[in-house]
Amino acid sequence: MNEQLPGRPTSHSRVTLSRIMTAVDVNLYGTVHGGVLMKFVDDVAGAAAARHSGGTAVTAAIDEIVFLEPVRVGDLVHAYAQVNWAGTSSMEVGVKLAAERWDVATEPLTVATAYLVFVAVDVAGHPRGVPPVQPESGDDQRRFREALIRREHRLARRTAIQKARTELTER
Numbered sequence: 001m002n003e004q005l006p007g008r009p010t011s012h013s014r015v016t017l018s019r020i021m022t023a024v025d026v027n028l029y030g031t032v033h034g035g036v037l038m039k040f041v042d043d044v045a046g047a048a049a050a051r052h053s054g055g056t057a058v059t060a061a062i063d064e065i066v067f068l069e070p071v072r073v074g075d076l077v078h079a080y081a082q083v084n085w086a087g088t089s090s091m092e093v094g095v096k097l098a099a100e101r102w103d104v105a106t107e108p109l110t111v112a113t114a115y116l117v118f119v120a121v122d123v124a125g126h127p128r129g130v131p132p133v134q135p136e137s138g139d140d141q142r143r144f145r146e147a148l149i150r151r152e153h154r155l156a157r158r159t160a161i162q163k164a165r166t167e168l169t170e171r
């Protein structure tokens with residue numbers, strides 16, 4: 001599907017979105033709701049996937065999302081995303097959220113990290129080919145390798161679950 005597509009460097013897909021968290025974003029505890037941050041993660045990851053694939057891409061799965069620190073109203077949150085790895089039509093996007101506290105002048109604090117799988121689709125919603133990723137820096141190489149590990153684990157888990165279900169129905 002993508003044999004003839006030339007590779008794209010990691011920097012091609014890199015996207016940053018920033019926004020200030022407001023009172024409508026809070027949960028019952030008064031900090032920013034995880035779902036608000038998840039939408040922010042999905043938005044920035046989608047932009048990176050669209051850049052890499054040169055068109056529409058849909059969220060197929062969220063492999064992992066980790067919330068490291070609470071985000072507060074007034075914080076300026078930056079969302080950084082890049083495509084770490086690409087298969088035939090799927091891409092792994094890595095996202096980091098970093099918050100600048102509104103009341104303390106410190107370095108931005110990493111508040112969440114996430115890994116998502118996007119699939120590039122055509123106008124009919126069918127998977128289409130994507131260019132391979134060309135890692136540039138040492139960090140890009142590491143992310144590329146780690147994306148492969150996550151993919152292998154995802155596929156192995158799916159196979160194991162399918163096997164267990166088959167065994168259960170055959171009893």
Ligand SMILES: CC(C)(COP(=O)(O)OP(=O)(O)OC[C@H]1O[C@@H](n2cnc3c(N)ncnc32)[C@H](O)[C@@H]1OP(=O)(O)O)[C@@H](O)C(=O)NCCC(=O)NCCS
Nearest residue numbers: 057058059060061087088089090091117119121125126127
């Ligand atoms: C994602 C979607 C396009 C995949 O379509 P499909 O016909 O099942 O695709 P295929 O089985 O041919 O797989 C295509 C690729 O998607 C990957 N994929 C499919 N389902 C996946 C999943 N749950 N997790 C990770 N990757 C997945 C496959 O590994 C394959 O990757 P590759 O081409 O790089 O090898 C389809 O399931 C879909 O439209 N889902 C809804 C997406 C959506 O609405 N998202 C929310 C709004 S954006």
